[in-house]
Amino acid sequence: MCSETCALDLIDATYVREIEPGELVVIDQNGLRSMRPFATEQPRQCVFEHVYFSRPDSVVFGQSVHVSRIEMGKRLAEETAVDADVVVPVPDSGMFAAVGYSMASGLPLEFGLIRNHYVGRTFIEPQQSIRDFGVKVKLNPVRSVLEGRRVVLIDDSIVRGTTSQKIVGMVRNAGAREVHLRVSSPPITGPCYYGIDTPEKKDLIASSHSVEDIKEFLGADSLSYLSHHSLMASVQNGAEEFCSACFNGNYPVPLTDEALGQRKLFEKSKGG
DSSP: OOSSTHHHHHTTOOOOOOOOTTOEEEEETTEEEEEOOSOOOOOOEETHIIIIISOTTSEETTEEHHHHHHHHHHHHHHHSOOOOSEEEEOTTTTHHHHHHHHHHHOOOBOOOEEEOTTSOOGGGOSSHHHHHHHHHHHEEEOHHHHTTOEEEEEESOOSSSHHHHHHHHHHHHTTOSEEEEEESSOOOOSOOSSSOOOOOGGGOGGGTSOHHHHHHHHTOSEEEEOOHHHHHHTSTTHHHHEEOHHHHOOOSSOOOHHHHHHHHHHHHHHHO
């Protein structure tokens, strides 16, 4: 059992299948058996796994993450073309969308930001000061790639906006003539209530600011997101099986007052 198929590759194991929603798999002294204690429901799998969370060398919900991210990048280029000199990914999660963007736009792909792989993911850090320091340690610009050039900077998502602001500033300070930020997912306007530790709505920059406002805050020359339609077209079965509530507010399980109250109690217990 593992959370991603790339773990199976490491030990030369054979990928058999995914555990299905509502299924319970038990392994004990009697062997392996599957139980389905709940009524069958329409699957609503997290599309953000394909946008950001999963590794590109994994197969998630029956589709290669590498393939879906390249498709997102291609569609992003078709929707948000801009005159520029080079495509630069924000590593690592923006890498394959940048490949797709380069393929569709004809612009060369170069690695203008180098990542320190001994630093974790900054968006889940609890304090802004830690996130800011994490960006400085995590990424370093390559001046020879960026200086004097019009850069299309590809990232997978914008959450609070503060990390993206630091990255745009880093690229500009390295000599970029223009910085055009392209995001391979729609604006994140709502938190996840199903187990992903995302910020509260008030901390999500797109929940209360327009794209133009966000562009000014980031200090970019232009900012564009992938449309929700193109995101869902980039993954198999699209809107039929995926949850994209963090982008469109359509939560598949109703958010009752009782459930929201319990969540607040849980947040307080984590803080304490």
